[in-house]
Amino acid sequence: MTMKFTKNDLIITFIFAVVCISLLFVPTGFEDAASKEAFNVKARIVSADNSDFQVLGIVRVGTQFLEAELLEGPHKGKTISVINQMSGKLDIDEIYKPGEKALIEYRYNGDKTTGYTRGHYRLELEIILAVLFGIFLIIVAGPTGAKALLSFVFAALIIWKLMIPMFLKGMNPLPVAILIVAALTASVSFLVGGLTKKGLVTFIGSFSGLIFTCVLAFLFSSGFNIHGAVRPYAETLLYSGFPKLDLTIIFTCGIFIACSGAVMDLAMDIAASMHEIHQKRPDIHFWEHIQAGLRVGQSVVGTMTTTLLLAYSGGYTTMLMYYMGQGTPLCQFFNTNVIAAEVLNILVGSFGMVAVAPLSALTAGIVYHFKKKV
Known part of the structure; x- marks a missing residue:
């Protein structure tokens, strides 16, 4: 069955479209840096x-x-x-x-x-590829694809126009990153899930999982003794007129920002599944409904954690080849700054992935059984 835009869909789509257009005209404050x-x-x-x-x-x-x-x-x-x-x-x-x-x-x-x-x-080819992607997404997913495309544009704009300039201006990266992630989570949850219980469950489940990931990232990053300069261009950034930036906090914020997409994906999977279950069996018991969501979560988590590992490590294939080619012992390999940073990234992100499953299932049980319809 083809999904159609409802009144709520039109409202939320219009709101985010206006926000995206407004963000295009927001100055970053660094326009004059170039001649x-x-x-x-x-x-x-x-x-x-x-x-x-x-x-x-x-x-x-x-x-x-x-x-x-x-x-x-x-x-x-x-x-x-x-x-x-x-x-x-x-x-x-x-x-x-x-x-x-x-x-x-x-x-x-x-x-x-x-x-x-x-x-x-390369700009012309990049534009062509982006347009083809947008067309393909809309053809495959219909109205939902159009809303997903809007959330994609919103994510790119809010990161480039707000988050990066705020970091460069020396604002505390932690509250900035949390607010940006909250906005991104809201855009995906309510644009794709709609102003419905499904969208609400996705937002609460994914955002609570991301807060959990944020806490873990800050708890473990200090113990790992990893400086934020392990990231590309980090040292160059310090020499380019921004010597007072706290790269370590920025690195730590990057951990939960990087896994936010996968966390939202998992939360949406569980929210959609529990929505369908409730639609087919509105009389389902509270705990039975939650257990059904947990079973869905168990299946999805099993693949998503591996997906997260591949997503993070895929970009470091040549580095892995280098260390193996040099015969580097595994104890030395995993103790290296860059590798330890990726281990922290992968494992903390995976913790958030696993946590979002029960959090989303519990949220759905509460929303669908104790709240009025949104």
């Missing part, structure tokens, strides 16, 4: 001079001198000199060939204009 005189435009590489390259092992250092035709912006059609400075890091450096497109940053100075490469041009 207003600089242009970032798509360009086509016309020629490449690699004579300055020096090969050091598997990397190259030196400068690649390019000529590039600007394909957009106020100086479209002009050809300028472009510098591609190699740093000797494979994860950062890119080499360009004639005919390829790149993002170029430059300040216009007539015939003496010089630009700098900012990576192969």
